[in-house]
Amino acid sequence: MKLSADLKAFSDRIGHRFQTPDLLIRALTHGSISTDTRPDNQRLEFLGDRVLGLVMAEAILAADKAASEGQLAPRFNALVRKETCADVAREVDLGAVLKLGRSEMMSGGRRKQALLGDAMEAVIAAVYLDAGFEAARAMITRLWGDRIATVEEDARDAKTALQEWAQARKMPPPSYTEVARDGPDHAPEFTIEARLANGEAATAKARSKRAAEQDAARALLDRVEG
Structure with a gap:
């Protein structure tokens, strides 16, 4: 053929x-x-x-x-x-x-x-x-x-790194919340907020919840470390 x-x-x-x-x-x-x-x-x-x-x-x-x-x-x-x-x-x-x-x-x-x-x-x-x-x-x-x-x-697993950062400071694990979902059903984009108990938070958008959570965790980690 x-x-x-x-x-x-x-x-x-x-x-x-x-x-x-x-x-x-x-x-x-x-x-x-x-x-x-x-x-x-x-x-x-x-x-x-x-x-x-x-x-x-x-x-x-x-x-x-x-x-x-x-x-x-x-x-x-x-x-x-x-x-x-x-x-x-x-x-x-x-x-x-x-x-x-x-x-x-x-x-x-x-x-x-x-x-x-x-x-x-x-x-x-x-x-x-x-x-x-x-x-x-x-x-x-x-x-x-x-x-x-x-x-x-x-x-680098940003979610794990962020959780370790929080634990080292006697905080509970960070939370992840879906704050928006855009686009058609067959190709959605998720906006996820990562938040620490001290009120620090960051959001990120990606084509999967997993990727958005990782990106939000990375953004929040960069913020609190920097």
Whole structure:
């Protein structure tokens, strides 16, 4: 099977030419449009998650030979989490080539973080099965780019750090409140307020509650520490 023009363009964006085009098509097929003869990408997603994990574990070990396991774990988590996979997927415009059922398309599936993250992992597996581990590693390293070098900042768990700051001062844990939700149902943005018992507070907006809570905690931590 030959790839369509849009899939060829996507292959160029990720920097891999498929010897078995069916692998890429399967990696981009969501369950909402799968059939008995057209399987979805879930099994590839499972494999791609493991390939990505190995590549990132090797990368952070090589980048910091003195780091302890306790230092490496949050860096690893930051590099392989679904939000990061979705960010990479957006950079290569993966959403434009996702194969979705009508209902999923109508609900904004091409922009959904979970779908993009899952499909990015499936694409990694497709490259791995098509050309082996070295090809998959080369693509991952290229697409993740500077994230690997700057992961220490991304890995800092702001909510944990803020809670530790509060506990050190005999305060109860900070509270997190959703103060606004904007945008359509399929692509909402959440505004979260982080507040300490002493009255200090900060807000942040993001596409997921988790990300908004982390951003609000980081903003509040910067305020009270600075």
